[in-house]
Amino acid sequence: xxxxxxxxxxxxxxxxxLGVFFLPSTVFAAPQPPDGVKKxxxxxxxxxxxxxxxxxxxxxxxxxxxxAERLFTRPRNFIQGTFKIRxxxxxxxxxxxxxIRTVKNGLPGSAMPPWGEVLSExxxxxxxxxxxxxxxxxxxxxxxxxxxxxxxxxxxxxSVDQGQIPxxxxxxxxxQADIDAGREVFIKNKCFECHGGEGRGDGNPTMKDDWGFPxxxxxxxxxxxxxxxxxxxxxxxxxxxxxxxxxxxxxxxxFKEQITVEDRWKLAAFVNSLCPRKKIDKxxxxxxxxxxxxxxxTEGEVARSVDDPMWDTPDHDPNWVTKPKDYPGTLNxxxxxxxxxxxxxxxxxxxxxxxxxxxxxxxxxDEKAVYYMVxxxxxxxxxxxxxxxxxxxQWPGKLQDLYGAEKPYFIFGDSKKPVDIxxxxxxxxxxxxTNPPNEKGYKLDVSVEEIVGHGYDALTAKETAPxxxxxxxxxxxxxxxxxxxxSLETENKETDIQIPSESFIPVSFMQWSGRNKEKNETMAxxxxxxxxxxxxxxxxxxxxxxxxxxxxxxxxGWLVWMTKRTRKMYAEGKAK
Numbered sequence: 001x002x003x004x005x006x007x008x009x010x011x012x013x014x015x016x017x018l019g020v021f022f023l024p025s026t027v028f029a030a031p032q033p034p035d036g037v038k039k040x041x042x043x044x045x046x047x048x049x050x051x052x053x054x055x056x057x058x059x060x061x062x063x064x065x066x067x068a069e070r071l072f073t074r075p076r077n078f079i080q081g082t083f084k085i086r087x088x089x090x091x092x093x094x095x096x097x098x099x100i101r102t103v104k105n106g107l108p109g110s111a112m113p114p115w116g117e118v119l120s121e122x123x124x125x126x127x128x129x130x131x132x133x134x135x136x137x138x139x140x141x142x143x144x145x146x147x148x149x150x151x152x153x154x155x156x157x158x159s160v161d162q163g164q165i166p167x168x169x170x171x172x173x174x175x176q177a178d179i180d181a182g183r184e185v186f187i188k189n190k191c192f193e194c195h196g197g198e199g200r201g202d203g204n205p206t207m208k209d210d211w212g213f214p215x216x217x218x219x220x221x222x223x224x225x226x227x228x229x230x231x232x233x234x235x236x237x238x239x240x241x242x243x244x245x246x247x248x249x250x251x252x253x254x255f256k257e258q259i260t261v262e263d264r265w266k267l268a269a270f271v272n273s274l275c276p277r278k279k280i281d282k283x284x285x286x287x288x289x290x291x292x293x294x295x296x297x298t299e300g301e302v303a304r305s306v307d308d309p310m311w312d313t314p315d316h317d318p319n320w321v322t323k324p325k326d327y328p329g330t331l332n333x334x335x336x337x338x339x340x341x342x343x344x345x346x347x348x349x350x351x352x353x354x355x356x357x358x359x360x361x362x363x364x365x366d367e368k369a370v371y372y373m374v375x376x377x378x379x380x381x382x383x384x385x386x387x388x389x390x391x392x393x394q395w396p397g398k399l400q401d402l403y404g405a406e407k408p409y410f411i412f413g414d415s416k417k418p419v420d421i422x423x424x425x426x427x428x429x430x431x432x433x434t435n436p437p438n439e440k441g442y443k444l445d446v447s448v449e450e451i452v453g454h455g456y457d458a459l460t461a462k463e464t465a466p467x468x469x470x471x472x473x474x475x476x477x478x479x480x481x482x483x484x485x486x487s488l489e490t491e492n493k494e495t496d497i498q499i500p501s502e503s504f505i506p507v508s509f510m511q512w513s514g515r516n517k518e519k520n521e522t523m524a525x526x527x528x529x530x531x532x533x534x535x536x537x538x539x540x541x542x543x544x545x546x547x548x549x550x551x552x553x554x555x556x557g558w559l560v561w562m563t564k565r566t567r568k569m570y571a572e573g574k575a576k
Contacts, residue, residue: 032150033143035096038129045130048123053131056111061134063211071111072351074213081135082210082249085228088148090246090254093140095148099128101228108233108285109218109225111351153240154261158269163277164319170277171234172320174269182270185263189255195220197437199274200478202379205433210249216379217252219478221315222356223275230285234275239268276315278336286356290335293507293531295361295370298329302362302371304471306481311373315358332360334375337509339524342411345456352524353513354378357391363488363501363533370499370533371471372484374509379478380433382514390512391482392423395497397452399505407506407528411521412453420497421451421459422468423510424482428475433515441476452495456521464492488533501533 049057056071058064061078068075076083085102086094103124104116115124132140139146158178163170186192196202199220209215218226224233228241243264246254259267278287303310309327314320315334323331337357354376363370374391382389396408397418406417413419428442448470450462467490472483490496499505509526512518 030149031147034093034140034146034148036141036143037132038125041126041129042133044123045126045128048119048127049130052115052119053127061131067111070351072353073110073215074209074211075111076249077211078131078134079136080210080249081138084247084249085241086245086248087150087153087241088245089151089256091248092148093135093138093146095150096125096128099131100124103128105228105230106285107227108230109222109227114230114285151244151256152261153237153244154265156236157262157265165279167282168280169232169234171236171272172277174236174272178266178269179273180270181263182266182268182273185259185267186270189258189267191267192437194251196379196478197439198477198479199271200377200379202433202478203437204251205380207251209251215250219377219379220271220274221276222377223272224280224286225355231282233280233285234272234277236265236268236272239271240264243267276317277320278315278317284338286338287336289338289526289529291529292504293335293337293359293361293529294333295363295372295531295533296330296332297534297536298362298364299536300364300366302364302367302369302485304483304485306373306472306474306483310362311360311483313360332362332373334358334360337526337529339509339511339526342521342523342525344411346521352511352518353516354511354524357509357511357526359509361531363499365536368489369485369487374482374484376480376511377478378480378513380515381428381431381475381480383427383431383433384514385427387514387517387519388425388427388512389480389514390423390425390510391480392421392510393484394453394508394510395420395422396506397495397497399497402506409455410508410528411525412456412459414455415458418495419453420495421449421453421510422484422486423449423451424470424473424484425449426473426482427514431475437477439477441474444473444475444480444482446470446473446482462492462495464490464496467492467496499533502535504530504532507531 054065055067056065056075057078058068063075063077065075081093083094083099083102085107086092086098088094088098103119104114106112106114119127158174160171161173163172192203194203194207194217196217201217201219203217207215207217223229223238226233226238227247229235229238232238242252243259244254244256246252255264280286281288306312309324310329311332313331313334318333321331335358337359339352339355339357341352356376358375360373361371372393374393376391378389396402397413397420402417408414408417408419412421424446426444426446428444431442448466448468450466450468452460452462468484468486470482471485474481488499490498506528507530508528511524
């Protein structure tokens with residue numbers, strides 16, 4: 001049988017089309033030269049850089065400015081031309097549009113702020129072009145040796161619910177089947193080796209960036225800290241882009257060859273599902289702090305296990321929490337409390353490793369006691385008894401003497417207005433940061449300090465009998481849980497907070513990360529917020545609605561009867 005060239009071409013055509021159909025989308029991105037330097041903008045860009053950027057990034061862009069030593073993670077070193085947030089392939093220079101977005105939006109979870117709030121559009125473009133000239137090992141103007149491939153990421157495959165908060169997209173409604181499939185991709189590609197078993201970034205404590213500085217994996221349960229996520233933290237695209245391009249200068253590679261575009265979106269669905277939905281503050285790009293912690297009225301005894309359904313509720317805002325069918329009680333609300341490094345004394349210029357806590361509370365009139373559950377993410381704990389991990393609750397020591405909105409000094413009180421501090425110091429049992437994921441978690445060896453504070457240099461341990469106890473605690477895959485308990489009233493009314501119900505009480509929180517040598521005033525701290533012991537729900541709330549409904553139905557029936565009776569009287573001539 002004779003086969004001519006035309007026949008061969010016809011036979012090959014379906015195979016070629018089939019092969020093209022299954023090629024990854026990034027193949028279609030044609031190489032192009034990098035965006036060159038706009039030299040007419042350099043003088044203006046230089047002025048902006050030396051006014052705004054030099055303090056972190058340094059005179060020559062080496063990431064060695066005066067503030068660099070105090071920051072975690074370190075400021076970006078521009079010299080090698082490695083930029084994290086890009087739409088180009090790994091190792092390639094970014095597009096100018098990528099750099100503009102980074103400067104405008106900042107990098108959440110780092111010290112890089114959103115300069116779009118401060119600089120004009122012209123200033124942003126000018127400083128971006130000046131930064132290009134700080135790259136020494138490569139050149140944005142080298143059109144022969146440098147090229148960039150702009151990746152295609154595909155379209156989000158779901159039509160999702162945008163949520164109920166005006167101006168904020170929540171990306172709810174992704175099918176559970178795709179989330180489950182994404183978890184399989186997570187396991188298959190061993191993402192847990194860096195990001196931990198539950199995605200809190202607690203997989204590998206030894207990672208360093210290209211310059212030898214320590215670096216940690218992203219905490220997927222705090223997506224508002226994702227680099228490149230500002231203004232839209234719940235968008236799965238942020239995850240797809242990072243999986244596809246990697247993060248230059250870090251241990252995060254790209255997975256565009258190992259994971260198909262379809263599976264990248266499924267992995268993004270899984271990662272996205274881990275992050276609790278909270279109202280985001282547009283200025284800070286963090287969840288809005290809950291300035292009132294409600295302590296839930298609880299009949300009988302309060303559960304003393306951190307894993308009890310009474311305490312083990314999601315971090316979401318209440319609008320998105322579904323109560324388990326088999327749990328008869330009222331679910332707690334977990335309150336988000338923002339934390340920051342104190343800025344008034346000693347080694348104050350540092351970035352604490354913990355920037356928020358989750359706090360929930362219950363009180364029992366039968367026990368005459370109050371419970372506070374304090375939870376927070378900390379990738380790795382201390383193993384050094386000199387630098388234990390710790391968390392504390394701070395109260396006004398003499399609440400009865402405060403007038404109106406008056407409060408003590410928020411760091412350890414002052415000579416006139418003391419504070420009552422409950423501090424839990426702890427080390428994890430049988431723990432090593434390099435251990436594989438431990439689904440059961442680690443029990444904590446906890447010691448409780450009760451401290452009276454009259455200022456920085458006037459902290460004294462109470463001499464009275466202990467009143468505060470930690471009834472349960474655990475460290476599980478990057479999350480610490482500490483459950484405090486104390487009686488509402490104590491015998492020592494001079495220094496101990498006496499906790500009334502139905503009153504707004506100032507309270508604040510402190511946290512020390514021992515692995516990072518945080519001690520004394522080197523700590524994370526919150527501002528004063530308030531807590532209130534909620535009153536019991538009156539029985540009338542249960543029986544009054546049915547009674548009112550019956551009265552309403554009776555009145556409606558009476559009005560209908562009177563209307564019919566009056567019409568009949570007119571019809572029979574008995575009324576005119």
